Amino acid sequence: MPELRRDPLVGRWVVFSPERKQRPQDFHLQNGALQEPGAFTWGKEHLTPPEVYAIRKEGTEPNSPGWQVRVVPNRFPALRIEGDLMPEGDGLYDRINGIGAHEVIIETPHATEALEDQSVEAIANVLKSYRNRIIDLRRDSRFRSILIFKNVGPMAGASLRHAHSQLIALPVVPRMLQERLTSARAHYAAKERNLFEDILRAEHREGKRIVLENNSFAAFCPYASRFPFELCLLPKRQNPHYHHSSDAELELAADALKQLLQRLNKGLGKPDYNLILHTAPLQREATEEARLEADFRWHIEVLPRLSGIAGFEFGTGFFINSTLPEEAAQFLRAVKIQ
Amino acid sequence: MPELRRDPLVGRWVVFSPERKQRPQDFHLQNGALQEPGAFTWGKEHLTPPEVYAIRKEGTEPNSPGWQVRVVPNRFPALRIEGDLMPEGDGLYDRINGIGAHEVIIETPHATEALEDQSVEAIANVLKSYRNRIIDLRRDSRFRSILIFKNVGPMAGASLRHAHSQLIALPVVPRMLQERLTSARAHYAAKERNLFEDILRAEHREGKRIVLENNSFAAFCPYASRFPFELCLLPKRQNPHYHHSSDAELELAADALKQLLQRLNKGLGKPDYNLILHTAPLQREATEEARLEADFRWHIEVLPRLSGIAGFEFGTGFFINSTLPEEAAQFLRAVKIQ
Numbered sequence: 001m002p003e004l005r006r007d008p009l010v011g012r013w014v015v016f017s018p019e020r021k022q023r024p025q026d027f028h029l030q031n032g033a034l035q036e037p038g039a040f041t042w043g044k045e046h047l048t049p050p051e052v053y054a055i056r057k058e059g060t061e062p063n064s065p066g067w068q069v070r071v072v073p074n075r076f077p078a079l080r081i082e083g084d085l086m087p088e089g090d091g092l093y094d095r096i097n098g099i100g101a102h103e104v105i106i107e108t109p110h111a112t113e114a115l116e117d118q119s120v121e122a123i124a125n126v127l128k129s130y131r132n133r134i135i136d137l138r139r140d141s142r143f144r145s146i147l148i149f150k151n152v153g154p155m156a157g158a159s160l161r162h163a164h165s166q167l168i169a170l171p172v173v174p175r176m177l178q179e180r181l182t183s184a185r186a187h188y189a190a191k192e193r194n195l196f197e198d199i200l201r202a203e204h205r206e207g208k209r210i211v212l213e214n215n216s217f218a219a220f221c222p223y224a225s226r227f228p229f230e231l232c233l234l235p236k237r238q239n240p241h242y243h244h245s246s247d248a249e250l251e252l253a254a255d256a257l258k259q260l261l262q263r264l265n266k267g268l269g270k271p272d273y274n275l276i277l278h279t280a281p282l283q284r285e286a287t288e289e290a291r292l293e294a295d296f297r298w299h300i301e302v303l304p305r306l307s308g309i310a311g312f313e314f315g316t317g318f319f320i321n322s323t324l325p326e327e328a329a330q331f332l333r334a335v336k337i338q
Numbered sequence: 339m340p341e342l343r344r345d346p347l348v349g350r351w352v353v354f355s356p357e358r359k360q361r362p363q364d365f366h367l368q369n370g371a372l373q374e375p376g377a378f379t380w381g382k383e384h385l386t387p388p389e390v391y392a393i394r395k396e397g398t399e400p401n402s403p404g405w406q407v408r409v410v411p412n413r414f415p416a417l418r419i420e421g422d423l424m425p426e427g428d429g430l431y432d433r434i435n436g437i438g439a440h441e442v443i444i445e446t447p448h449a450t451e452a453l454e455d456q457s458v459e460a461i462a463n464v465l466k467s468y469r470n471r472i473i474d475l476r477r478d479s480r481f482r483s484i485l486i487f488k489n490v491g492p493m494a495g496a497s498l499r500h501a502h503s504q505l506i507a508l509p510v511v512p513r514m515l516q517e518r519l520t521s522a523r524a525h526y527a528a529k530e531r532n533l534f535e536d537i538l539r540a541e542h543r544e545g546k547r548i549v550l551e552n553n554s555f556a557a558f559c560p561y562a563s564r565f566p567f568e569l570c571l572l573p574k575r576q577n578p579h580y581h582h583s584s585d586a587e588l589e590l591a592a593d594a595l596k597q598l599l600q601r602l603n604k605g606l607g608k609p610d611y612n613l614i615l616h617t618a619p620l621q622r623e624a625t626e627e628a629r630l631e632a633d634f635r636w637h638i639e640v641l642p643r644l645s646g647i648a649g650f651e652f653g654t655g656f657f658i659n660s661t662l663p664e665e666a667a668q669f670l671r672a673v674k675i676q
Contacts, residue, residue: 005561005562006562007560007561007562007564008521008525008533008537008561008562009517009518009521009522009533010514010517010518010521011517011521012562012564012655012656012657013562013656014562014563014564014656014657014658014659015656015657015658015659016659016660016661016662017658017659017660018660018661018662078650078658090561091540091543091544092536092537092540093540093561093562147650147653147654149648149649149650149652149653150649151648151649154646155646156646156648156649157645157646157647157648157649157651158648166649166650168650170654174653174654174655174656175654175655175656176348176652176653176654176655177654179347179348179349179655180347180348183346183347183348183349184347187346195346195347198430199346199430202429202430202431205429206429222345223343223345223346223428223431224343224344224345224346224350224351224352224431225352226345226350226352274648274649274652275649276649276652276653277653278653301652303652307495308492308493308494308495309495309647310487310489310494310495310496310612311487311488311489311494311495311504311612311613311614312416312485312487312504312506313495314487314514314612314614314639314641315485315487315512315514315614315615315616316485316508316512316513316514316515317350317512317513317514317517318350318351318352318353318512318513319350319352319353320352320353320355320416321352321353321354321355322354322355322356323354323356324354324356
């Protein structure tokens with residue numbers, strides 16, 4: 001059974017998932033090689049756990065060919081869906097049993113196709129699948145937050161080549177989300193203005209970090225980017241919850257995302273990257289929910305993994321970046337993708 | 339000129355060091371290959387900036403052969419030593435000019451020798467060099483904290499094969515240290531007990547996570563280890579400041595460290611790793627200093643880099659670990675190193 005343990009020195013939770021364990025002697029055999037895609041194409045549906053969601057041709061049966069996007073439970077889940085939450089002390093320490101959902105969003109039935117090489121409509125279907133899985137899982141009162149992310153390439157932690165994202169529903173609010181909530185709340189309390197709206201205005205005014213824009217989204221290299229060519233995709237409409245996005249909005253998000261990833265690929269030679277969707281926590285009381293509506297906004301981060309994480313980053317929690325976001329944005333704007 | 343920028347969403351500082359910049363087209367040429375050692379052997383002293391410290395044979399001149407440990411400014415520093423601190427607003431954002439020290443501790447004149455393959459006496463000389471550099475740099479009132487770390491192998495962010503550590507003196511207290519200080523202070527306030535002493539007692543009582551011990555140190559796999567086979571080396575004597583360690587203590591630390599790294603190497607096939615020294619911040623007022631004496635203790639982390647950092651870790655600030663520390667400690671205790 002997986003469990004979450006809390007580090008008493010820094011308050012950080014670690015998910016222990018012994019079912020994903022490699023034997024010690026396997027560790028040094030890892031060489032970043034990616035598993036070839038096999039289980040994620042039409043006709044191989046029996047190789048995964050049964051689907052929990054799919055976008056598929058009318059008239060086709062679940063767990064059979066005909067799908068465009070298919071969501072299945074992770075075969076090696078970091079967390080288990082069954083059971084009640086049981087936080088407990090362990091002497092000096094704290095732990096919770098590892099309750100949660102861990103799903104895989106298979107973005108295409110085509111084994112060699114990257115997300116960004118698909119049509120805007122197909123990418124929008126992936127983004128709509130994210131939304132629909134959140135709408136389903138948020139009914140489970142054990143979950144406090146849902147994280148969706150995508151690891152592309154071995155530098156970004158991917159072990160599988162077939163285009164896919166992952167969803168993890170957690171019984172706690174992770175620190176990266178809590179820090180965002182706290183900053184947004186403090187900003188609103190001090191200024192009665194939305195932090196994300198202020199960032200959008202600052203980026204508009206300066207212009208030099210913006211990579212692209214459409215009617216619903218702006219994409220820019222953040223002021224304090226951790227990584228060279230890091231990107232943030234931010235909706236222009238105030239909305240804390242990704243799952244409250246409309247079809248029309250997700251279609252414009254898909255269009256922006258395709259362009260951003262194509263610019264990275266063309267300009268930097270298909271770098272490995274992580275994509276992370278930050279959306280507001282679930283199960284909030286009405287007063288808290290009203291505050292979130294005022295101060296928090298969902299957004300997507302894209303983190304190209306051109307440089308590693310080393311002792312300085314682990315020691316400080318800070319990052320060293322050799323490339324100013326102004327220069328990164330200028331470079332990405334200039335990449336010709338047509 | 340380097341600068342520090344603060345991320346308004348999560349309060350994290352990022353060091354921008356354009357002088358370390360690669361051109362965009364260089365990024366995708368990186369393949370984790372390590373630079374061969376050349377500049378760090380006897381007779382090549384002119385290839386580095388002049389030394390700021392060395393342990394060398396009596397009668398030998400600075401910047402000439404005869405040294406065992408040699409400390410030089412980093413040729414590509416992330417921070418600059420010259421100038422006054424100037425925090426300033428940048429519209430919505432915050433930045434500080436990048437004042438700090440960035441030094442390289444060359445651990446041996448022998449190009450192919452790893453730290454752990456040296457004699458205990460030689461390793462103790464490295465640990466004493468850390469101490470002596472802190473004692474020198476703490477006189478500079480601009481510096482609030484000093485981080486010493488070691489990146490070994492490409493997975494751990496090393497770009498150079500020759501055994502070396504790095505020292506960075508910072509004008510701010512990094513978040514990973516601040517979180518430790520806050521946790522230790524809260525624990526002491528609640529219980530009037532030292533958190534590190536409580537951890538040491540808990541680990542003694544349980545025993546199963548301890549890897550080795552001597553008169554002055556205990557080494558264990560922490561309860562909420564982020565990484566498989568992660569290690570913490572903790573002094574038994576209450577002491578917030580690494581630079582207050584005695585020669586005898588550092589000799590016992592060297593002995594423990596050699597054994598720990600040898601166990602990792604033998605058991606896991608020379609994994610890449612980061613080593614991080616956490617020591618109390620500098621320039622504290624007397625009342626604050628008195629509190630540190632009660633609640634904080636210096637310690638060393640060793641982080642084997644057998645698994646990567648991916649979207650889950652970036653999205654949550656949490657980690658997924660497949661190996662329980664109890665099993666990791668049992669495995670490491672059983673490795674035969676003689």
